[in-house]
Structures are given as structure tokens and as C-alpha cells.
Amino acid sequence: MKYRNLLLAGAVALAATSAQAREVRLCLFPHSATRGVDTAVARAVFSRMALSYHVVDLGHALGDGALAQPALARLLASRCDLFAGIPTAAGARPSGAVVATQPYAAFDFVEFALPGAASGGAVAVAYRTPAQLIAAESKVPDFDVENTPDAVIRAVAERRVPHGIAWAPSLLAYQRAHPGVHFTQQATHSRFSTWQLRFVGAAREKALVGRISHTIGALRRSGELQRLTAPAAAQGTADRAPGGAAPQRTAFHPRPGWGFVRVAATPTAQFAAAQVGPGRKVYAAECARCHGDKLEGRTAPALVGPGFAPSSNSTMTVGGIFQYVTTNMPADKPGQLKAAQYVDVMAFLLHANGYAPSGKAMTADAAGNDTTAFDSFVK
Numbered sequence: 001m002k003y004r005n006l007l008l009a010g011a012v013a014l015a016a017t018s019a020q021a022r023e024v025r026l027c028l029f030p031h032s033a034t035r036g037v038d039t040a041v042a043r044a045v046f047s048r049m050a051l052s053y054h055v056v057d058l059g060h061a062l063g064d065g066a067l068a069q070p071a072l073a074r075l076l077a078s079r080c081d082l083f084a085g086i087p088t089a090a091g092a093r094p095s096g097a098v099v100a101t102q103p104y105a106a107f108d109f110v111e112f113a114l115p116g117a118a119s120g121g122a123v124a125v126a127y128r129t130p131a132q133l134i135a136a137e138s139k140v141p142d143f144d145v146e147n148t149p150d151a152v153i154r155a156v157a158e159r160r161v162p163h164g165i166a167w168a169p170s171l172l173a174y175q176r177a178h179p180g181v182h183f184t185q186q187a188t189h190s191r192f193s194t195w196q197l198r199f200v201g202a203a204r205e206k207a208l209v210g211r212i213s214h215t216i217g218a219l220r221r222s223g224e225l226q227r228l229t230a231p232a233a234a235q236g237t238a239d240r241a242p243g244g245a246a247p248q249r250t251a252f253h254p255r256p257g258w259g260f261v262r263v264a265a266t267p268t269a270q271f272a273a274a275q276v277g278p279g280r281k282v283y284a285a286e287c288a289r290c291h292g293d294k295l296e297g298r299t300a301p302a303l304v305g306p307g308f309a310p311s312s313n314s315t316m317t318v319g320g321i322f323q324y325v326t327t328n329m330p331a332d333k334p335g336q337l338k339a340a341q342y343v344d345v346m347a348f349l350l351h352a353n354g355y356a357p358s359g360k361a362m363t364a365d366a367a368g369n370d371t372t373a374f375d376s377f378v379k
């Protein structure tokens, strides 16, 4: 045991010298409601590790602000060594192409309203965010889907919708920017309610990520982490320049779906990459007229994204969907495609939802009996 510890200490020391030779490039979401926390924790972590770093200006690199896992991997391959402030669902174990530290903060999605709002009525949620999944999971009877978290909060603040579901840091940022507005809040209870913030790095940064994880542990034990991530400290002040300049108010404009990525290994399913192209053709000819060119839903439901088959809907399996499609679809000529066409279109559906091919070709028998969970929230 002693011997092993010694070896481990040696490895850590080696990693330390190689990491210290450079300045770590740190990416942050430019408009995240947790930017204050992310900045403060990064400063504390790097100062304790005596490592120098600089924040990379992402400019427009994030496009509309949404960041899917492939885009995150690309940024980590080219522009930064580490990304701070990546929200991951509590319990999700990051793996695959990226490595993540232990979480340094956790914030919940809350249901909120103006004081005195009627109970009942519609709940506003932002499209393609965890709020939408939470509303679906808690069987909210009537929800109003807005395009952005910002639009959700405004809809409630302007009394167009009585209730909303939003991430606590976004609400806090809104209230700070609008000191007259005060919302009442209550917890939501779903597996998507709590999102933890971590540092995420490319696999090559495993040693650095491990050391940061230890440092987060040390900051937590000393009580400093709790001080840095307390909601009251969460915004504004943490952006203070090292020289002690006046706190800068964090601007409030979360973008559509920013930042909520599922940091986990890409799931695989039994199909071959060669089946995806033919499946795409079947889809275009036989399914797109109702389900949309991009599977976004038209007269028929979307076949991608959180509204289709989120992992909270445990009844969705590859086999279940395959059987449903082969007997009921296309809705205007059910069951009338060739077996091979159904197989190929199923491979395409898996691909479009972010599954990687296992390499072994899908067959009708294998697909019908496949109990792999189909989770359309993988991208």
C-alpha cells in the first residue's frame, strides 16, 4: 500500500512539472448565468495549484450558444485545454472523449411565479432544455414552450404565463438585472432537476483534470468552495478583476439551450455505418413528409430531441420503436415497406439521435428483440 502511494505521488509530481511548463487555456461560456461562480472557482483552483491560466475569448465560436458534445470536443481539441462551467445532470458519469472533474457546484431547476399568481394554469419552459424534460416528467397538464430561458422568465414576469420552470442561476441573474422583480420559488423533483458544474477537458488532460479534482476536494474541506458558490456570491462580484476593481454586473442573456450538454460516452447500438445512408433515403421518401426533413416534427411528432424519447421514458427501447414503426408506419400505408427498408430507417433513426454504430449490421430479428434503451436526448 505504501509502495503504491509512493508511485502515485511520483506520477502526480511528474504531471505537475509538465503542466506547469505552460499556461492553461480555459474556456467559459460567454453568457452563462453561472459565469461568476465559474470564474471565481477557476481563480481559486488555479491559485492553489500555482498554475497560470488565461480565459480564451470564444467570441462567436459558440454560434447560437448551444453546445452539443461534438462541438465541445472540437473546442477542447483546438482552442482550450479545459472548459469550466459545463452543467452535467446529477449522476451522469462523464466518460468517452472527455474527462471531467468532480462537481464544484450544483444548482436546481425551480418552479417560479410572481407572488400572488394563481395556482394551476400553464407552466412556461424553454424548448430543448432540461426544463422541458422536467415538465414532461412531472406530467404538468399544460405547458407553454418558449424559445429561450430568457423568454420563459419574461413571460412570467409580464404575467403572460402564471408559472415557469428555470435554472436557479438564470432566475437570480434576472432578478439582479431587474431589482423590482421578485419571484417565489419551489423545488422541482425530477432526475433532471439538479445540474452540477464541472471542469471538462480532452482525454489528453487527464492528469490535469485529476489534480483539479483533488484541489476542488481541498477547497470544499476548507469551506472556501461553499463561500465561492453560495447563491449570494454567485453573480457579479466574482467577476472582479484581481486588482479589486468594482464588481461588474453579469449581463443576462442566456442563449437557446446554452451549455446543457450530456457529458457521457456516446452510446452504441447494433447497426452498421453502411446502413445509415440507405436509411436516410428511406426516411426522405417515406417519413419526412409527416415527421419533417430534419426529423423536427411537422404533422407528426419529432423523432429527435427531448420531446421524442428522453431516457425518463423508460418504455422506449430500440425493439419497441422498431415494432411500432414496422406495424404502424408510414401512417398512410402501415407495414407496407420492405423489411430491409424498415431496418435501414431504424439505423438512420439511431444515428440521427446520436448513437454510434456497433459495426455489426442490424437485421429485422435483431432490431425487434433489441432491448437497448432508446434515448433521444443523447445529442
Ligand code: HEC
Pocket: 282, 283, 286, 287, 288, 289, 290, 291, 299, 300, 301, 302, 303, 308, 321, 324, 325, 329, 330, 331, 332, 345
Ligand atoms: C402520413 C404521415 C406519416 C408518415 C408518412 C410517417 N408517420 Fe410516423 N407518425 C405519424 C403520426 C401521426 C404519428 C403519431 C401517432 C400517434 O401518436 O398515435 C407517428 C408516430 C411515429 C412514431 C412514434 C413517435 C412517438 O413520439 O411516439 C415513430 C417512431 C414514427 N412515427 C416513425 C415513422 C417512420 C420511421 C416513418 C417512415 C418509415 C414514418 N413514421 C412515416 C405520421 C406519419
